[in-house]
Amino acid sequence: MKKRNPYLFAILPLYIFTFLFILGPIIYMVVISFLTNHGSLGYSWDFTFANYIKLFDKVYFRTFTKSLSIAFFSTLLTIIIGYPFGFWMSGLSAKGRKLMMLSLVLPFGINSLIRLYGWIIILQSKGILNNVLLSLHIIKEPLKILYSYPAVLIGMVYALLPFMIFSIYSSAVKLDLSLLDAARDLGANRVITFLTVSFPLTLPGLFAGIILTFVPSMGLFFIADILGGNKVVLVGSLIQDQMTRGSNWPFAAAIAVALTLITSVLLYFNKIISAKDGGQ
Amino acid sequence: MRKKYKFPYFYLAFISILMYLPFLVVVVFSFNESKLPTIFTNFSFKWYKELFYNKRLLESLLNSFLLGIFSTLASAVIGTIGAVGLAKTHYKLNKPVSYIATLPMMIPEIILAMVFLAFFSLLSLPFGFVTLLIAHTAFCVPYILIMVSSTINTLDKELEEAARDLGASRRRAFIDIILPLLFPSILSGSILAFAMSLDDVVISVFVNSPYFVTLPVRVYTQLKTGVTPEINALCTIMLIICLIGITIYYILSNKKEKHKHD
Numbered sequence: 001m002k003k004r005n006p007y008l009f010a011i012l013p014l015y016i017f018t019f020l021f022i023l024g025p026i027i028y029m030v031v032i033s034f035l036t037n038h039g040s041l042g043y044s045w046d047f048t049f050a051n052y053i054k055l056f057d058k059v060y061f062r063t064f065t066k067s068l069s070i071a072f073f074s075t076l077l078t079i080i081i082g083y084p085f086g087f088w089m090s091g092l093s094a095k096g097r098k099l100m101m102l103s104l105v106l107p108f109g110i111n112s113l114i115r116l117y118g119w120i121i122i123l124q125s126k127g128i129l130n131n132v133l134l135s136l137h138i139i140k141e142p143l144k145i146l147y148s149y150p151a152v153l154i155g156m157v158y159a160l161l162p163f164m165i166f167s168i169y170s171s172a173v174k175l176d177l178s179l180l181d182a183a184r185d186l187g188a189n190r191v192i193t194f195l196t197v198s199f200p201l202t203l204p205g206l207f208a209g210i211i212l213t214f215v216p217s218m219g220l221f222f223i224a225d226i227l228g229g230n231k232v233v234l235v236g237s238l239i240q241d242q243m244t245r246g247s248n249w250p251f252a253a254a255i256a257v258a259l260t261l262i263t264s265v266l267l268y269f270n271k272i273i274s275a276k277d278g279g280q
Numbered sequence: 281m282r283k284k285y286k287f288p289y290f291y292l293a294f295i296s297i298l299m300y301l302p303f304l305v306v307v308v309f310s311f312n313e314s315k316l317p318t319i320f321t322n323f324s325f326k327w328y329k330e331l332f333y334n335k336r337l338l339e340s341l342l343n344s345f346l347l348g349i350f351s352t353l354a355s356a357v358i359g360t361i362g363a364v365g366l367a368k369t370h371y372k373l374n375k376p377v378s379y380i381a382t383l384p385m386m387i388p389e390i391i392l393a394m395v396f397l398a399f400f401s402l403l404s405l406p407f408g409f410v411t412l413l414i415a416h417t418a419f420c421v422p423y424i425l426i427m428v429s430s431t432i433n434t435l436d437k438e439l440e441e442a443a444r445d446l447g448a449s450r451r452r453a454f455i456d457i458i459l460p461l462l463f464p465s466i467l468s469g470s471i472l473a474f475a476m477s478l479d480d481v482v483i484s485v486f487v488n489s490p491y492f493v494t495l496p497v498r499v500y501t502q503l504k505t506g507v508t509p510e511i512n513a514l515c516t517i518m519l520i521i522c523l524i525g526i527t528i529y530y531i532l533s534n535k536k537e538k539h540k541h542d
Contacts, residue, residue: 007364007368014366018377021418022380025398026383028395029394081295103296110518111495113500114515117306122301131319219391220389221482222485236390239394240393240394240486243486256390259391
Protein backbone atom coordinates (compact mmCIF):
# COMPACT_ATOMS: atom_id res chain seq x y z
CA MET A 1 0.00 0.00 0.00
CA LYS A 2 1.16 3.49 -0.80
CA LYS A 3 2.02 5.70 2.14
CA ARG A 4 0.05 8.90 2.38
CA ASN A 5 2.13 11.81 1.20
CA PRO A 6 3.05 14.08 4.15
CA TYR A 7 2.92 17.10 1.86
CA LEU A 8 -0.78 16.58 1.27
CA PHE A 9 -1.51 18.95 4.14
CA ALA A 10 0.70 21.55 2.53
CA ILE A 11 -1.23 21.75 -0.71
CA LEU A 12 -4.66 21.27 0.83
CA PRO A 13 -5.23 24.97 1.67
CA LEU A 14 -4.19 25.99 -1.84
CA TYR A 15 -6.46 23.36 -3.41
CA ILE A 16 -9.45 24.32 -1.26
CA PHE A 17 -8.96 28.04 -1.69
CA THR A 18 -8.46 27.77 -5.43
CA PHE A 19 -11.49 25.57 -6.03
CA LEU A 20 -13.81 27.37 -3.65
CA PHE A 21 -12.92 31.00 -4.22
CA ILE A 22 -11.50 31.18 -7.72
CA LEU A 23 -12.83 28.36 -9.84
CA GLY A 24 -16.22 28.35 -8.08
CA PRO A 25 -16.98 32.03 -8.69
CA ILE A 26 -15.77 31.83 -12.30
CA ILE A 27 -18.01 28.85 -13.04
CA TYR A 28 -20.88 30.63 -11.34
CA MET A 29 -20.32 33.64 -13.62
CA VAL A 30 -20.53 31.44 -16.70
CA VAL A 31 -23.72 29.86 -15.35
CA ILE A 32 -25.51 33.15 -14.68
CA SER A 33 -24.61 34.44 -18.11
CA PHE A 34 -27.12 31.90 -19.47
CA LEU A 35 -29.92 32.79 -17.06
CA THR A 36 -32.94 34.99 -17.67
CA ASN A 37 -32.97 38.44 -16.17
CA HIS A 38 -36.04 39.99 -14.54
CA GLY A 39 -34.75 43.48 -13.88
CA SER A 40 -34.70 44.52 -10.27
CA LEU A 41 -36.34 41.22 -9.27
CA GLY A 42 -33.12 39.36 -10.00
CA TYR A 43 -32.88 36.43 -12.35
CA SER A 44 -34.52 33.04 -12.74
CA TRP A 45 -33.03 29.68 -13.65
CA ASP A 46 -34.34 29.65 -17.22
CA PHE A 47 -31.69 28.85 -19.76
CA THR A 48 -31.28 31.47 -22.48
CA PHE A 49 -28.83 32.84 -25.03
CA ALA A 50 -30.48 36.26 -24.88
CA ASN A 51 -27.63 37.85 -22.90
CA TYR A 52 -25.12 36.90 -25.53
CA ILE A 53 -27.33 38.03 -28.38
CA LYS A 54 -27.74 41.36 -26.60
CA LEU A 55 -23.96 41.86 -26.81
CA PHE A 56 -24.39 42.46 -30.52
CA ASP A 57 -26.82 45.32 -29.95
CA LYS A 58 -25.40 48.37 -31.63
CA VAL A 59 -24.86 50.29 -28.37
CA TYR A 60 -23.06 47.51 -26.54
CA PHE A 61 -21.09 46.31 -29.53
CA ARG A 62 -19.79 49.84 -30.00
CA THR A 63 -18.65 49.89 -26.37
CA PHE A 64 -16.63 46.78 -27.09
CA THR A 65 -14.99 48.17 -30.21
CA LYS A 66 -14.34 51.52 -28.52
CA SER A 67 -12.86 49.84 -25.49
CA LEU A 68 -10.65 47.71 -27.71
CA SER A 69 -9.49 50.80 -29.57
CA ILE A 70 -8.62 52.62 -26.32
CA ALA A 71 -6.76 49.52 -25.17
CA PHE A 72 -4.99 49.37 -28.51
CA PHE A 73 -3.92 53.01 -28.55
CA SER A 74 -2.85 53.06 -24.92
CA THR A 75 -0.79 49.91 -25.50
CA LEU A 76 0.73 51.46 -28.62
CA LEU A 77 1.65 54.62 -26.71
CA THR A 78 3.16 52.65 -23.82
CA ILE A 79 5.30 50.79 -26.37
CA ILE A 80 6.43 54.01 -28.04
CA ILE A 81 7.30 55.63 -24.71
CA GLY A 82 8.27 52.54 -22.73
CA TYR A 83 10.39 50.61 -25.21
CA PRO A 84 13.21 53.19 -25.48
CA PHE A 85 12.99 53.73 -21.73
CA GLY A 86 13.37 50.07 -20.83
CA PHE A 87 15.99 49.52 -23.52
CA TRP A 88 18.17 52.45 -22.55
CA MET A 89 17.66 51.76 -18.87
CA SER A 90 19.31 48.38 -19.34
CA GLY A 91 22.40 50.19 -20.63
CA LEU A 92 22.92 52.13 -17.41
CA SER A 93 25.52 51.17 -14.83
CA ALA A 94 24.48 48.63 -12.20
CA LYS A 95 23.95 51.40 -9.69
CA GLY A 96 21.98 53.52 -12.13
CA ARG A 97 19.77 50.57 -13.03
CA LYS A 98 18.99 49.91 -9.41
CA LEU A 99 18.22 53.54 -8.70
CA MET A 100 15.98 53.74 -11.78
CA MET A 101 14.21 50.54 -10.75
CA LEU A 102 13.49 51.92 -7.28
CA SER A 103 12.24 55.19 -8.70
CA LEU A 104 9.86 53.20 -10.89
CA VAL A 105 8.66 51.11 -7.94
CA LEU A 106 8.15 54.05 -5.60
CA PRO A 107 4.91 55.26 -7.22
CA PHE A 108 3.39 51.82 -6.58
CA GLY A 109 3.49 52.63 -2.90
CA ILE A 110 1.08 55.47 -3.50
CA ASN A 111 -2.53 55.00 -4.22
CA SER A 112 -3.15 54.94 -7.95
CA LEU A 113 -6.20 57.15 -7.45
CA ILE A 114 -4.09 59.87 -5.88
CA ARG A 115 -1.83 59.70 -8.91
CA LEU A 116 -4.91 60.24 -11.06
CA TYR A 117 -5.88 63.16 -8.87
CA GLY A 118 -2.53 64.75 -9.68
CA TRP A 119 -3.45 64.53 -13.35
CA ILE A 120 -6.81 66.16 -12.66
CA ILE A 121 -5.02 69.11 -11.06
CA ILE A 122 -2.71 69.35 -14.07
CA LEU A 123 -5.28 68.92 -16.81
CA GLN A 124 -8.33 70.81 -15.55
CA SER A 125 -9.38 73.90 -17.47
CA LYS A 126 -7.93 76.26 -14.85
CA GLY A 127 -5.11 73.82 -14.17
CA ILE A 128 -1.38 73.96 -14.41
CA LEU A 129 -1.04 72.87 -18.01
CA ASN A 130 -3.44 75.53 -19.26
CA ASN A 131 -1.87 78.20 -17.06
CA VAL A 132 1.56 77.43 -18.43
CA LEU A 133 0.40 77.29 -22.03
CA LEU A 134 -1.61 80.50 -21.65
CA SER A 135 1.23 82.41 -20.06
CA LEU A 136 3.58 81.25 -22.81
CA HIS A 137 1.00 82.48 -25.34
CA ILE A 138 0.96 79.10 -27.04
CA ILE A 139 -2.82 78.92 -26.73
CA LYS A 140 -5.38 81.69 -26.43
CA GLU A 141 -8.14 79.75 -24.73
CA PRO A 142 -7.83 77.04 -22.10
CA LEU A 143 -7.81 73.55 -23.56
CA LYS A 144 -10.55 71.22 -22.45
CA ILE A 145 -8.51 68.08 -21.95
CA LEU A 146 -10.02 66.82 -18.72
CA TYR A 147 -13.15 64.71 -19.21
CA SER A 148 -12.24 63.76 -22.73
CA TYR A 149 -10.77 60.87 -24.67
CA PRO A 150 -7.15 62.18 -24.54
CA ALA A 151 -7.36 62.50 -20.75
CA VAL A 152 -8.39 58.84 -20.46
CA LEU A 153 -5.54 57.89 -22.75
CA ILE A 154 -3.06 59.87 -20.63
CA GLY A 155 -4.36 58.18 -17.48
CA MET A 156 -4.13 54.71 -19.02
CA VAL A 157 -0.64 55.19 -20.39
CA TYR A 158 0.48 56.67 -17.11
CA ALA A 159 -0.91 53.77 -15.08
CA LEU A 160 0.40 51.04 -17.38
CA LEU A 161 3.76 52.42 -18.50
CA PRO A 162 5.79 50.87 -15.63
CA PHE A 163 4.61 47.38 -16.60
CA MET A 164 5.81 47.87 -20.16
CA ILE A 165 9.13 49.29 -18.97
CA PHE A 166 9.69 46.37 -16.58
CA SER A 167 9.02 43.80 -19.29
CA ILE A 168 11.22 45.46 -21.91
CA TYR A 169 13.96 46.08 -19.37
CA SER A 170 14.01 42.50 -18.10
CA SER A 171 14.60 41.12 -21.58
CA ALA A 172 16.95 43.92 -22.69
CA VAL A 173 19.17 43.54 -19.65
CA LYS A 174 19.78 39.91 -20.61
CA LEU A 175 21.09 40.89 -24.04
CA ASP A 176 24.45 39.35 -24.80
CA LEU A 177 26.66 42.37 -25.46
CA SER A 178 29.18 40.26 -27.35
CA LEU A 179 26.49 39.63 -29.99
CA LEU A 180 26.12 43.38 -30.47
CA ASP A 181 29.88 43.81 -30.70
CA ALA A 182 30.03 41.01 -33.24
CA ALA A 183 27.41 42.70 -35.38
CA ARG A 184 29.27 46.00 -35.17
CA ASP A 185 32.57 44.31 -36.02
CA LEU A 186 30.98 42.75 -39.05
CA GLY A 187 30.17 46.23 -40.30
CA ALA A 188 26.57 46.76 -39.24
CA ASN A 189 25.76 50.30 -38.15
CA ARG A 190 23.84 51.07 -34.97
CA VAL A 191 20.45 51.03 -36.63
CA ILE A 192 21.04 47.73 -38.42
CA THR A 193 22.46 46.19 -35.26
CA PHE A 194 19.41 47.24 -33.34
CA LEU A 195 16.96 46.00 -35.95
CA THR A 196 18.63 42.65 -36.62
CA VAL A 197 20.05 41.73 -33.21
CA SER A 198 18.74 43.71 -30.25
CA PHE A 199 15.13 44.15 -31.31
CA PRO A 200 14.36 40.50 -32.13
CA LEU A 201 15.96 39.44 -28.85
CA THR A 202 13.76 41.80 -26.83
CA LEU A 203 10.55 40.66 -28.53
CA PRO A 204 9.54 38.28 -25.70
CA GLY A 205 9.70 41.22 -23.30
CA LEU A 206 7.69 43.33 -25.69
CA PHE A 207 4.96 40.70 -25.96
CA ALA A 208 4.84 40.26 -22.21
CA GLY A 209 4.53 44.03 -21.90
CA ILE A 210 1.70 44.12 -24.43
CA ILE A 211 -0.23 41.52 -22.44
CA LEU A 212 0.42 43.36 -19.18
CA THR A 213 -0.91 46.62 -20.60
CA PHE A 214 -3.60 45.53 -23.04
CA VAL A 215 -5.45 43.17 -20.70
CA PRO A 216 -5.91 45.56 -17.77
CA SER A 217 -6.63 48.56 -19.97
CA MET A 218 -10.04 47.17 -20.90
CA GLY A 219 -11.09 46.84 -17.31
CA LEU A 220 -9.75 49.97 -15.64
CA PHE A 221 -13.16 51.59 -15.44
CA PHE A 222 -12.17 54.03 -12.73
CA ILE A 223 -9.68 55.80 -14.98
CA ALA A 224 -12.35 56.31 -17.63
CA ASP A 225 -14.75 57.29 -14.88
CA ILE A 226 -12.55 59.90 -13.23
CA LEU A 227 -10.63 61.36 -16.17
CA GLY A 228 -13.23 60.80 -18.87
CA GLY A 229 -16.36 61.94 -17.09
CA ASN A 230 -19.31 60.18 -18.64
CA LYS A 231 -17.96 60.56 -22.16
CA VAL A 232 -15.81 57.46 -22.33
CA VAL A 233 -17.47 54.13 -21.56
CA LEU A 234 -15.25 51.07 -21.38
CA VAL A 235 -16.29 47.44 -21.20
CA GLY A 236 -15.28 47.65 -17.56
CA SER A 237 -17.60 50.60 -16.96
CA LEU A 238 -20.38 48.69 -18.73
CA ILE A 239 -19.97 45.69 -16.43
CA GLN A 240 -19.92 47.92 -13.38
CA ASP A 241 -23.02 49.72 -14.56
CA GLN A 242 -24.93 46.50 -15.24
CA MET A 243 -23.91 45.03 -11.89
CA THR A 244 -24.92 48.06 -9.84
CA ARG A 245 -27.38 50.51 -11.36
CA GLY A 246 -28.61 48.37 -14.23
CA SER A 247 -29.00 45.36 -11.93
CA ASN A 248 -28.79 42.99 -14.87
CA TRP A 249 -26.35 40.41 -13.59
CA PRO A 250 -26.82 37.84 -16.35
CA PHE A 251 -25.95 40.44 -18.96
CA ALA A 252 -22.96 41.67 -16.93
CA ALA A 253 -21.82 38.04 -16.73
CA ALA A 254 -22.18 37.63 -20.49
CA ILE A 255 -20.05 40.76 -21.04
CA ALA A 256 -17.48 39.39 -18.62
CA VAL A 257 -17.40 36.03 -20.39
CA ALA A 258 -16.86 37.79 -23.73
CA LEU A 259 -14.07 39.90 -22.22
CA THR A 260 -12.47 36.79 -20.74
CA LEU A 261 -12.57 35.11 -24.15
CA ILE A 262 -10.86 38.08 -25.79
CA THR A 263 -8.24 38.05 -23.04
CA SER A 264 -7.65 34.31 -23.34
CA VAL A 265 -7.12 34.58 -27.08
CA LEU A 266 -4.45 37.20 -26.43
CA LEU A 267 -2.79 35.11 -23.73
CA TYR A 268 -2.85 32.11 -26.04
CA PHE A 269 -1.13 34.02 -28.84
CA ASN A 270 1.45 35.23 -26.37
CA LYS A 271 2.09 31.67 -25.28
CA ILE A 272 2.56 30.49 -28.86
CA ILE A 273 4.93 33.34 -29.65
CA SER A 274 7.02 32.90 -26.51
CA ALA A 275 7.12 29.12 -27.01
CA LYS A 276 8.34 29.62 -30.57
CA ASP A 277 10.93 32.02 -29.30
CA GLY A 278 12.20 29.62 -26.67
CA GLY A 279 12.45 26.83 -29.19
CA GLN A 280 14.85 28.64 -31.45
CA MET B 281 34.91 51.28 -26.18
CA ARG B 282 31.34 51.93 -27.12
CA LYS B 283 30.65 55.54 -27.97
CA LYS B 284 28.56 57.36 -25.36
CA TYR B 285 25.42 59.05 -26.53
CA LYS B 286 23.78 61.68 -24.37
CA PHE B 287 20.25 61.43 -25.73
CA PRO B 288 19.26 58.26 -23.81
CA TYR B 289 20.10 59.95 -20.53
CA PHE B 290 17.96 62.96 -21.39
CA TYR B 291 15.13 60.69 -22.40
CA LEU B 292 15.28 58.64 -19.18
CA ALA B 293 15.40 61.81 -17.10
CA PHE B 294 12.57 63.46 -19.02
CA ILE B 295 10.16 60.51 -18.74
CA SER B 296 11.04 60.02 -15.07
CA ILE B 297 10.22 63.65 -14.36
CA LEU B 298 6.93 63.29 -16.23
CA MET B 299 6.12 60.24 -14.13
CA TYR B 300 6.69 62.15 -10.94
CA LEU B 301 4.82 65.24 -12.09
CA PRO B 302 1.43 64.22 -10.63
CA PHE B 303 3.08 63.53 -7.26
CA LEU B 304 4.89 66.81 -7.32
CA VAL B 305 1.63 68.62 -7.96
CA VAL B 306 -0.12 66.80 -5.12
CA VAL B 307 2.75 67.50 -2.71
CA VAL B 308 2.89 71.19 -3.65
CA PHE B 309 -0.85 71.67 -3.27
CA SER B 310 -0.87 69.90 0.08
CA PHE B 311 0.85 73.02 1.42
CA ASN B 312 -1.55 75.37 -0.31
CA GLU B 313 -3.82 77.43 1.88
CA SER B 314 -6.63 77.68 -0.65
CA LYS B 315 -9.04 74.81 -1.02
CA LEU B 316 -8.99 74.99 -4.81
CA PRO B 317 -6.09 73.21 -6.50
CA THR B 318 -5.71 75.84 -9.24
CA ILE B 319 -3.47 78.59 -7.95
CA PHE B 320 -0.98 78.41 -5.13
CA THR B 321 -1.97 81.14 -2.71
CA ASN B 322 -0.11 80.76 0.56
CA PHE B 323 2.08 78.20 2.26
CA SER B 324 0.35 76.50 5.17
CA PHE B 325 0.15 73.30 7.16
CA LYS B 326 -3.63 73.72 7.45
CA TRP B 327 -4.53 70.53 5.62
CA TYR B 328 -2.19 68.40 7.70
CA LYS B 329 -4.01 69.64 10.77
CA GLU B 330 -7.36 68.95 9.14
CA LEU B 331 -6.20 65.49 8.20
CA PHE B 332 -5.49 64.79 11.83
CA TYR B 333 -9.12 65.56 12.66
CA ASN B 334 -10.59 63.79 9.64
CA LYS B 335 -11.74 60.63 11.39
CA ARG B 336 -13.33 59.03 8.36
CA LEU B 337 -10.19 59.32 6.27
CA LEU B 338 -7.91 58.05 9.03
CA GLU B 339 -10.29 55.20 9.75
CA SER B 340 -10.25 54.11 6.11
CA LEU B 341 -6.45 54.28 6.15
CA LEU B 342 -6.41 51.99 9.18
CA ASN B 343 -8.91 49.67 7.46
CA SER B 344 -6.68 49.47 4.42
CA PHE B 345 -3.66 48.60 6.53
CA LEU B 346 -5.56 45.93 8.49
CA LEU B 347 -6.92 44.39 5.33
CA GLY B 348 -3.51 44.53 3.66
CA ILE B 349 -1.77 42.85 6.59
CA PHE B 350 -4.34 40.09 7.01
CA SER B 351 -4.68 39.30 3.31
CA THR B 352 -0.90 39.30 2.90
CA LEU B 353 -0.52 36.93 5.86
CA ALA B 354 -3.25 34.62 4.60
CA SER B 355 -1.85 34.55 1.08
CA ALA B 356 1.73 34.12 2.34
CA VAL B 357 0.70 31.00 4.28
CA ILE B 358 -1.44 29.53 1.51
CA GLY B 359 1.03 30.47 -1.20
CA THR B 360 4.20 29.32 0.54
CA ILE B 361 3.10 25.93 1.81
CA GLY B 362 1.15 25.50 -1.41
CA ALA B 363 4.27 26.11 -3.49
CA VAL B 364 6.26 23.67 -1.36
CA GLY B 365 3.48 21.10 -1.62
CA LEU B 366 3.22 21.52 -5.39
CA ALA B 367 6.96 20.95 -5.73
CA LYS B 368 6.98 17.86 -3.50
CA THR B 369 3.91 16.05 -4.75
CA HIS B 370 2.94 14.79 -8.17
CA TYR B 371 -0.83 14.83 -8.24
CA LYS B 372 -2.53 15.12 -11.56
CA LEU B 373 -4.40 18.19 -10.41
CA ASN B 374 -1.26 20.09 -9.36
CA LYS B 375 -0.74 21.72 -12.72
CA PRO B 376 -4.32 22.86 -13.30
CA VAL B 377 -4.57 24.10 -9.71
CA SER B 378 -1.42 26.19 -9.95
CA TYR B 379 -2.74 27.59 -13.22
CA ILE B 380 -6.14 28.46 -11.77
CA ALA B 381 -4.52 29.94 -8.65
CA THR B 382 -2.61 32.43 -10.82
CA LEU B 383 -5.67 33.33 -12.92
CA PRO B 384 -6.50 36.40 -10.79
CA MET B 385 -3.29 37.93 -12.06
CA MET B 386 -4.20 37.38 -15.68
CA ILE B 387 -7.87 38.16 -16.07
CA PRO B 388 -9.00 41.79 -15.94
CA GLU B 389 -9.72 42.91 -12.39
CA ILE B 390 -13.23 44.00 -13.23
CA ILE B 391 -14.19 40.41 -14.06
CA LEU B 392 -12.78 39.16 -10.77
CA ALA B 393 -14.71 41.92 -9.05
CA MET B 394 -18.08 41.03 -10.56
CA VAL B 395 -17.46 37.32 -10.11
CA PHE B 396 -16.82 37.84 -6.40
CA LEU B 397 -19.83 40.09 -5.99
CA ALA B 398 -22.10 37.49 -7.58
CA PHE B 399 -20.56 34.55 -5.74
CA PHE B 400 -20.57 36.18 -2.31
CA SER B 401 -24.22 37.08 -2.81
CA LEU B 402 -24.95 33.47 -3.73
CA LEU B 403 -23.28 32.31 -0.50
CA SER B 404 -25.06 35.20 1.23
CA LEU B 405 -21.85 36.22 2.94
CA PRO B 406 -22.20 39.59 4.65
CA PHE B 407 -20.23 42.19 2.69
CA GLY B 408 -17.43 43.81 4.64
CA PHE B 409 -14.14 42.69 6.07
CA VAL B 410 -14.62 38.96 5.36
CA THR B 411 -15.53 39.39 1.70
CA LEU B 412 -12.72 41.89 1.21
CA LEU B 413 -10.29 39.52 2.90
CA ILE B 414 -11.23 36.60 0.66
CA ALA B 415 -11.10 38.71 -2.50
CA HIS B 416 -7.79 40.33 -1.62
CA THR B 417 -6.25 37.00 -0.61
CA ALA B 418 -7.34 35.61 -3.96
CA PHE B 419 -5.38 38.18 -5.94
CA CYS B 420 -2.43 38.16 -3.51
CA VAL B 421 -1.81 34.38 -3.58
CA PRO B 422 -0.40 34.39 -7.16
CA TYR B 423 2.41 36.80 -6.27
CA ILE B 424 3.63 34.60 -3.42
CA LEU B 425 3.03 31.36 -5.29
CA ILE B 426 5.03 32.50 -8.33
CA MET B 427 7.87 33.99 -6.29
CA VAL B 428 8.26 30.96 -4.02
CA SER B 429 7.79 28.39 -6.79
CA SER B 430 10.52 29.98 -8.86
CA THR B 431 13.09 29.70 -6.06
CA ILE B 432 12.02 26.34 -4.68
CA ASN B 433 13.27 24.53 -7.77
CA THR B 434 16.70 26.09 -7.44
CA LEU B 435 17.10 25.02 -3.82
CA ASP B 436 19.75 22.48 -3.01
CA LYS B 437 17.86 19.26 -2.26
CA GLU B 438 20.84 17.80 -0.44
CA LEU B 439 20.51 20.37 2.34
CA GLU B 440 17.13 19.01 3.31
CA GLU B 441 18.31 15.42 2.93
CA ALA B 442 21.32 16.16 5.13
CA ALA B 443 19.04 17.58 7.81
CA ARG B 444 16.85 14.48 7.61
CA ASP B 445 19.87 12.18 7.80
CA LEU B 446 21.00 13.99 10.91
CA GLY B 447 17.71 13.08 12.51
CA ALA B 448 15.51 16.11 11.88
CA SER B 449 11.83 15.39 11.46
CA ARG B 450 10.24 16.48 8.21
CA ARG B 451 8.60 19.39 9.99
CA ARG B 452 11.87 20.44 11.62
CA ALA B 453 13.68 20.27 8.31
CA PHE B 454 10.97 22.43 6.76
CA ILE B 455 11.06 25.03 9.52
CA ASP B 456 14.85 25.13 10.01
CA ILE B 457 16.12 24.56 6.49
CA ILE B 458 13.58 25.18 3.74
CA LEU B 459 11.73 28.12 5.23
CA PRO B 460 14.82 30.30 5.89
CA LEU B 461 16.04 29.62 2.35
CA LEU B 462 12.67 30.61 0.92
CA PHE B 463 12.34 33.65 3.13
CA PRO B 464 13.68 36.28 0.67
CA SER B 465 11.19 35.25 -1.99
CA ILE B 466 8.34 35.03 0.51
CA LEU B 467 9.22 38.53 1.66
CA SER B 468 9.39 40.06 -1.80
CA GLY B 469 6.14 38.32 -2.77
CA SER B 470 4.52 39.61 0.40
CA ILE B 471 5.64 43.16 -0.23
CA LEU B 472 4.15 43.03 -3.72
CA ALA B 473 0.95 41.49 -2.38
CA PHE B 474 0.66 44.11 0.35
CA ALA B 475 1.17 46.93 -2.15
CA MET B 476 -1.47 45.44 -4.45
CA SER B 477 -3.94 45.07 -1.60
CA LEU B 478 -3.33 48.61 -0.39
CA ASP B 479 -3.89 49.99 -3.86
CA ASP B 480 -6.87 47.96 -5.03
CA VAL B 481 -9.86 49.98 -6.20
CA VAL B 482 -11.79 47.85 -8.64
CA ILE B 483 -12.41 44.76 -6.53
CA SER B 484 -12.85 46.66 -3.28
CA VAL B 485 -15.50 48.92 -4.78
CA PHE B 486 -17.55 45.82 -5.60
CA VAL B 487 -17.29 43.80 -2.40
CA ASN B 488 -17.03 46.43 0.35
CA SER B 489 -19.68 47.64 2.76
CA PRO B 490 -20.42 51.12 4.07
CA TYR B 491 -19.15 49.94 7.46
CA PHE B 492 -15.72 48.93 6.27
CA VAL B 493 -14.41 51.40 3.70
CA THR B 494 -10.84 51.12 2.51
CA LEU B 495 -8.75 54.15 1.61
CA PRO B 496 -8.88 53.68 -2.18
CA VAL B 497 -12.67 53.35 -2.06
CA ARG B 498 -12.93 56.48 0.09
CA VAL B 499 -10.70 58.41 -2.33
CA TYR B 500 -12.66 57.08 -5.29
CA THR B 501 -15.97 58.36 -3.93
CA GLN B 502 -14.31 61.67 -3.05
CA LEU B 503 -12.88 62.05 -6.53
CA LYS B 504 -16.38 61.70 -7.92
CA THR B 505 -18.04 64.05 -5.48
CA GLY B 506 -15.32 66.56 -4.63
CA VAL B 507 -11.89 66.17 -3.20
CA THR B 508 -10.80 67.81 0.01
CA PRO B 509 -7.14 68.84 0.23
CA GLU B 510 -6.56 66.56 3.23
CA ILE B 511 -6.04 63.86 0.65
CA ASN B 512 -3.06 65.78 -0.72
CA ALA B 513 -1.61 65.91 2.78
CA LEU B 514 -2.21 62.20 3.31
CA CYS B 515 -0.58 61.37 -0.01
CA THR B 516 2.46 63.46 0.84
CA ILE B 517 2.88 61.62 4.13
CA MET B 518 2.53 58.24 2.39
CA LEU B 519 5.04 59.30 -0.24
CA ILE B 520 7.55 60.22 2.44
CA ILE B 521 7.05 56.91 4.27
CA CYS B 522 7.51 55.04 1.01
CA LEU B 523 10.60 57.07 0.19
CA ILE B 524 12.14 56.31 3.58
CA GLY B 525 11.37 52.61 3.18
CA ILE B 526 12.93 52.44 -0.25
CA THR B 527 16.00 54.39 0.86
CA ILE B 528 16.54 51.99 3.76
CA TYR B 529 16.15 49.06 1.38
CA TYR B 530 18.62 50.63 -1.03
CA ILE B 531 21.24 51.26 1.64
CA LEU B 532 20.83 47.78 3.13
CA SER B 533 21.07 46.03 -0.20
CA ASN B 534 24.16 48.05 -1.11
CA LYS B 535 25.80 47.04 2.15
CA LYS B 536 24.98 43.40 1.48
CA GLU B 537 26.53 43.59 -1.96
CA LYS B 538 29.66 45.16 -0.55
CA HIS B 539 29.90 42.27 1.87
CA LYS B 540 29.68 39.87 -1.01
CA HIS B 541 32.48 41.60 -2.85
CA ASP B 542 34.79 41.75 0.16
